[in-house]
Amino acid sequence: MAKSFQVDVVSPEAIVWSGEAELVVARTSDGELGIMADHEPMMGALTTGAVSVQAESGERTSIGVHGGFIQVLNNQVTLITDRAEITEDHEAAQQVAKSLADEQVEASEDVVEP
């Protein structure tokens, strides 16, 4: 059994996911990235896409994410996302991420009034 580490996925509205995990797969602007315990300290910019977290129990959670950052420090992984939503599987996560991105564009368009 692989060593686990603390993972927090936060969005501006709430904590989306928090707990011990063994593996986190995320997509940064430089490409797909897998993180396991004792990863070197790292800071990355997340892109729109699916993040998958494998919890200690072996359970996998897929999260659709739109923008944000990932920080890895002392076996603590923090994903600070603009929008995030837990979904059933990887494909759904990718779709959700895309729709979150679209929604955001629309939302920011209609509030501005002269």
Add this chain to the structure above:
Amino acid sequence: MASAQLRDTKRRINSVEATKKITRAMELIAASRIPKAQARVQGSKPYTAKLIEVIENVGAAGAADHKLLERREPKTVGLLIVSSDRGLAGAYASNIIRMAEVRIAELEREGKDVLLYTVGKKAQAYFRYRGYQIEQAYLGVTDTPGYGDARAVANVVMEHYAVGRIDALEAFYTQFVSALTQTPLQAELLPITPPEAGDDDESTAVSYSFEPSPEDILNRLLPRYVEAIVFNMLLEASASEHSARRRAMKAATDNAEELIRTLTVQANRARQAEITTAITEIVGGAEALADA
């Protein structure tokens, strides 16, 4: 004539009762929204906290050069004023407006130009009526502010700061302390005062690997930071507004009850006077007949 007075008083009681029903309903609506608004304030805190932590770490890693951090001599100061769209919330909107107006007068005395960014109809109406220049007004945000709203506000002010339209930005909003206390606050938003890493922080010496470069990361982090702070202000203001409205409506309901009580006493008295007059008349009539 006594019966006319009785009729008037009864009519007033009915009207006050109708008003009381309305204020009671508004009180209940506002009360039901407070916990939700409060939960949203709490919900936004982890994000802001994590973001600040990350900025501290990036700053400690030696990347601290960005146009949003750059301080310049302010010639034009932007004021972001968060008020409400609707009234009937006691002094909620006027408190924050008054605070902003004092600051505007102060800045004008110093010979600085002022640009206003208003959130909510109340601030917009107030300042437009008095001929202040409103750069941007946001409406329909304060009831349940979304992150998209905060982003829209933040993007505009950051853009204006970046191009030099404003040289500083101060925000006026109401902080939600508790259901009974809400404090109007003034906060400096731009230039960003970077959160300082504490001395006891053992993580300061961490050498990160950045993906992409530290500058790129900072470029993306700082706007998020401003957005998060604006979002937090909007949420605090929204929770405060609901609390203020609940309290104002509770006071109105209590007043209506008090008024109904007084009016009922008056009505009873008028009725009694009417009866007394009637009896006196009958007795007087009977005596007159007996004498005759």
